[in-house]
Amino acid sequence: MPPSRPPRAPRAPLSASRALLQLTSAALAASALTLAACEDDDPKTTPPAAGTAAGADAGTAAGTDAGTTAGADAGAEPPPVCEPAPTDYPGATWGACVSDGGRYELAGASTPSSAARTAAFERIADLLWRNPALTAESFVQAELIYAEPEGLQSRVARRYDSHVAAPDGANCTLPEAPARWPEYCVGPAAIDPLLGAAFAAGNQGQDLAANAERVRAGLLWFLYVSVYKEANTCATKAADCDSSWAYDNAGKQRDEAPLALGAWVQAASPEAYDALFTAHLAVRCWRDLDSAETATNMELMGNAVAQLDRALDGGYARGLRAELSALAGLTGAEAAARRAGLKVLGLAFTRAQVAAAPSTDAAAWAAAWEGLGAAEGAALSAQLEAAFPCP
């Protein structure tokens, strides 16, 4: 910090010259102080707690992928009779486009930066929910990944939910946004505080498994919101279509193993993931056929984004059902931890649940997720199946 000013000389009748000399002397004294203006010390690093050397690779060998195991029995259910909508891609209403080869072709110049953020989900997974030797230090390392410049938190902190109509004047970068527009500014209002609290508690060694599940759920929530948001903003910035795809699976083709949200959906239902990938092709096809700087074919956009929304919700619902199914087989601390994550995942989905079953009530859904116990899982799963029968 700059040094403080030297004390004033006592007041006395002075000539202009003497006054000037005194001022000069004072300034010269300041010069001496400036000479002492030293550089600030380097920050003191916080050492890891003793015996908590869990690193990025701690859980890679023997870790259990909660998402994967949760979905183990999800594929056993009989497939519902589901027909694609007449407007879905591929279909008669679509012209020939870049997606017809079945590969996702980039709209932008290179792999979007969102792929790195989606991949960070897996790095955090290795440290937290796939880590059998979870410690407070694991949370520190995971939060450092979350906090990387241009990383996950940089986008969580400003993410808005395109499912919610933007209120007049809404701007999620404003400090007052979380209080004024909590549903629209879902990132700063809900996801970031949730993740921050989970990391902070984990850093303190509190309820490690449950907080790891909360982090997983919060990040899946962010990815779910982001896939839809980027598809919408693709109307004015074509490269955002790539971001939508990359937030789902980190930029993987259909025959490649997806990461993060895509992996969670695929583990629960390969058909649901397949439908989701096809929906990304639909979005890309729309922007190929409507390639002006700003999209003009709103009908085509509507069809593509609606297909993506259905596939996203269908996949998310399958993921939730798989989680509920896995929860039924867990007891004690494991069940409590999984329940903590499921509450977050379920609450994030109440909007979609009401949209799919308008006769239901958001508050009731929220209460159901909040009060999720061992007995309620099956009922919730059945309700989800009824609301989202198709992948």
Add this chain to the structure above:
Amino acid sequence: MRLPPPAPLAALALLSALAALLAPASAARAEDDPAQDSAQDPAQDSAQDPAQDPTQGDTLTVTAPRDPHDAPSEELEGRAAATLRDVDVREQVARSTPEALRGVAGTYVQQTAHGQASAYIRGRTGRQTLLMVDGFRLNHALFRQGPNQYLFTIDPLSVERLEVLRGGASVWLGANALSGAVLVRSKGPSLRAPASAALTLLRTGADGGLGGRAEADLTLARGFGLFVGAGGVTRGPLEASGPLPLKPGLTAAQRIEKSVPRFEADGRTQLGTGYDALSADVAARLQLRGALRGEWTAAARLFRQYNAPRTDLCPPSEAPEGWCLTYNEQFRTHAYTRLALRLGLALAERAEAGVSFQRQHERRTNDRVHYQNIGRDAVRVWEARLKARTRPLDLAGGALRLHYGLDGSAEGVESKAWTRLVRSSVTRQDARGQYLDDSAYLRGEGWAGARWRRAGAWGAWGARLGARLSAARAEAPGDERSSSRAVSRGWAGPTYGGGLTWTPPVREGGPQASPLSLHLNVEQGFSAPNLDDLTARQLTGQGYQVENPALAPERATTYELGARLRARGVEAELWGFALELRDGIERRDAACPPADFGCQGSRTAPPFTLINLPGAAWVLGAEHALTVRLPLRLSLREHASYAWGEGPSPLPSEPGLTRPLSRIPPLNGAVALRWSAPEGALRGAPLSGYLGYEARWALAATRLSFGDQLDQRIPYGGTPASLTHGALFGLRWGAHELLGVVENLTDVPYRTHGSSVNGAARSLNVSLRLAL
């Protein structure tokens, strides 16, 4: 490579001053004329020096400087150059040293932040230009492509004179002077009076700036003087006249993407502006007589800037408003000593040796409320210089003088970074800093040149010819965790240059010297890659920079033709130039290193790296300046500059195509009309004053490079044209003065091309100087 800390040299300088006080017998008599026996011969040099610009300020009188410290640098002779004196800086009420250069032809000041700015000379900046302070290099191994903070670390009120040399100048000044150089001469002991002191107070309106500087110039013994000065300034948020008018038809996404700068709710106050700064300097000067005749000087100068936000990242586009990258500390410490001797030897009539230590330190925090990324970088530079010149030799009816010298530097780099989890009070060191810690850079150069002058029936001729050999070596350790490759490379290359000046013969009965001179110069420049180019990873205005350890040196050749007219009441100059840039370094998209997740997540994807262009790039342009004394005590000053830059496309997808070079300024200029009041007297002291009007203008900058198009600071389609008006006034009574500027009279929003910060709103800036 570790280099020792600065304390010993600073202490040495101060102790040397004290030692000189104790040895007055070797000092000169104060009443002696210092010009007679000084290490230079300013009267001779200045008479031959058409670059000296006495019309700056309020006088058109050409006077030979009495003190060698008043003489212009000899490197300006015959070149396109301009000089600003301390009074010119005060009359502008300049907020910074770069800002003071706004009125110089061929110079364009780009401002990345309120507290950062750099001068483009003939369209180039960064390490393609050379900055020198009191004869030592300000350039160092971490100089960035747009070294915005470096010239800013010089308190404008500490400057005695600013010289801008346009065009290549590596032969005479050293590496990096590809397109020009800024030579700063700091205030020092004048040895003119037993003691004098001055207090200058500043007030700038648009940013609520309040500052001042006190200085004392003391002649402590015969021929020995001490100069001490200290100053400081605090600046608040900078008010602009609102956002720039944007190109119509932009999408919402595009508007958000380049929303730089961001504004407070009033739509005028720019976020990410304001800073504080302190400066202090002490300098000693001793004139030597007797067996050793010459002059010894020593000085220590400090600049401390605090909490200067980076305007374009406060917050970054689309980021929450509380996020901000702030340079918490931007420090420069410089200590040097120099001995200039008049040896009188045939091969070394005069010689000068100097040693300098400089430390540039910065600490910055990227504050994201719950997370902070902290970085600290420092470079220590030891530099030594030796130069000499021979006695004049007769050659072909003229006088030939040979000049030669050696200079070199050794630099060491410290660079570290940390991440802080604020909620948990946890801080961890990152794998690497912005640079590779413990990197080193060595530079060595030797040069020789000749200057020849002859006057005859065909007029007066001056010729200049020289060569320099420059070598540099970079060493940086690798870092596996961050996929950073080690660097161990060296480069060497010669540069050549020469020039011809012709002054037509004078008719009988005409003026003593012809008012017209013509100049032809061909000067080369050399710039080896530095540690910023080779090792830096950083978020810049144009995206995330990834290092390229394989870069080769840049080389340039300036071809310029100029005419200068210096007649009674009129001064004019016109220059045309072509700058050929070979292996020019430009930006190109790049892949992120595997372990650099910050790079991979950068929103300004694709990240870029620096590459040598596959062929020659060219900057072509012209500049002119005119000063005319008009009737009714009016004077008119005007200048205009144009540069056009084009080079091979840096993109591999565009083989054989060309693209504009990055951030070449648009056609720009200024005009000022000034009325000087008749001089009077008040209480026995002379009283004078002036009133003036000035206009600065720039056309739209629409020729954008690949990097410019990515740059969030440059609007889609380019930077709009601007025209601003200002009023000037001044009142001088004896040595006291009250000077002022009303800037941006019409309160229009504007921005200099490439800047993050919009120009100031209409405001009154005042400087009050009280002197003894």
